[in-house]
Amino acid sequence: MTTILDKILAAKIGQIEQMLLRPVSDQAEIIVRKSLFDALYQSKTLQVISEIKRASPSKGLIAEGINPAEKATRYVDAGAVCISVLTDTPFFQGTFDDLAEVARTVDIPILCKDFIIHPIQIDYAKNAGAAVVLLIVAALEQGMLNSLYKYAVSKGLEVLVEVHDSVELDRALQLDAKIIGINNRDLRTFQVDLSRTAEIAAIFPFEEERVLISESGIWDSIDAIKVASYGASAVLVGESLMRSGEIENAVRSLQVKREVITS
Numbered sequence: 001m002t003t004i005l006d007k008i009l010a011a012k013i014g015q016i017e018q019m020l021l022r023p024v025s026d027q028a029e030i031i032v033r034k035s036l037f038d039a040l041y042q043s044k045t046l047q048v049i050s051e052i053k054r055a056s057p058s059k060g061l062i063a064e065g066i067n068p069a070e071k072a073t074r075y076v077d078a079g080a081v082c083i084s085v086l087t088d089t090p091f092f093q094g095t096f097d098d099l100a101e102v103a104r105t106v107d108i109p110i111l112c113k114d115f116i117i118h119p120i121q122i123d124y125a126k127n128a129g130a131a132v133v134l135l136i137v138a139a140l141e142q143g144m145l146n147s148l149y150k151y152a153v154s155k156g157l158e159v160l161v162e163v164h165d166s167v168e169l170d171r172a173l174q175l176d177a178k179i180i181g182i183n184n185r186d187l188r189t190f191q192v193d194l195s196r197t198a199e200i201a202a203i204f205p206f207e208e209e210r211v212l213i214s215e216s217g218i219w220d221s222i223d224a225i226k227v228a229s230y231g232a233s234a235v236l237v238g239e240s241l242m243r244s245g246e247i248e249n250a251v252r253s254l255q256v257k258r259e260v261i262t263s
C-alpha cells in the first residue's frame with residue numbers, strides 16, 4: 001500500500017533535483033541563538049515549540065494568507081522556546097522563504113520542518129536561518145539517517161529526531177540523538193494518539209541527558225498536563241495554535257509545570 005509518507009517522499013525527489021541545480025552558500029548566521037537542548041534539559045515548565053503550518057495533507061488548508069513573521073512575533077511574546085516552520089510546499093504550503101522571514105524577525109531557535117532525505121535540504125535550511133532540523137526515522141534507512149545526522153551536526157545545527165515506536169526509538173538512540181520527538185500522529189495513517197508519548201516515555205532513557213518532545217495533536221492544557229506527566233520537556237504544536245484567535249493565551253495555557261526527572 002502506498003502511504004502518504006511514501007507520496008511525500010516521492011515528490012521530494014523532484015524538488016531535490018531542482019535544489020541541486022541551485023546550491024546555496026554556507027554563510028554564517030548573524031543572530032546567535034540559544035541551544036534548544038539547553039533550553040529544554042531539566043526545564044521546570046513544559047516548553048512550547050510553536051509551528052507555522054498553513055496546511056497539511058490530513059487537514060487541508062489550516063490558515064489562509066497568514067503572515068509568518070507576525071505569527072512568530074506573537075509566539076515569542078507568549079514565551080515559545082522555538083518556532084517550527086514547515087518548508088514543504090506541495091503538501092504543507094510552506095516555503096524556505098517563510099523560514100527565512102521568521103529567522104530574520106525573531107532570535108529564538110527556528111526548526112526547519114521538512115522531510116529531509118538529502119544533505120542539500122540541510123544546506124537550504126541553514127542558509128534560510130534554521131538552528132534545528134528535523135530528521136524523521138520512518139523516512140530514512142539507518143545509514144542515511146546517520147550520515148544526515150552527522151552532516152547537520154557538522155554544520156552547527158541541532159537535530160530533532162522523530163520517532164513513532166520503540167523500534168524507531170532504538171534507531172534514534174543508536175545515533176546518540178539528544179533531542180527526540182515522539183510523533184503522536186502516525187505519518188502513514190494520520191491517526192493521532194497521545195498514548196504514543198506514554199508508551200515511548202515508559203522506555204525512554206531519561207537518565208542519559210536526553211530530552212523528549214511530544215509532537216502533534218496537542219489542543220489544550222489537559223493534553224499538556226498529560227504529556228508533561230509522561231516526562232515530555234516540550235510539546236510541538238501546530239494546528240491548534242494556527243486556529244487560535246488568542247495565540248498568546250493559547251501558548252501560555254500549555255506551559256504547565258513539569259516534574260524534572262533525574263536519575
Ligand SMILES: O=P(O)(O)OC[C@@H](O)[C@@H](O)c1c[nH]c2ccccc12
Pocket residue numbers: 051053113114115136162183215216217218236237238239240
Ligand atoms: O498540527 P499538530 O497536530 O499540532 O502537529 C504539529 C506537528 O507535530 C506536525 O506538524 C508534525 C510532526 N512531525 C511532522 C513531520 C512532518 C510534517 C509535519 C509534522
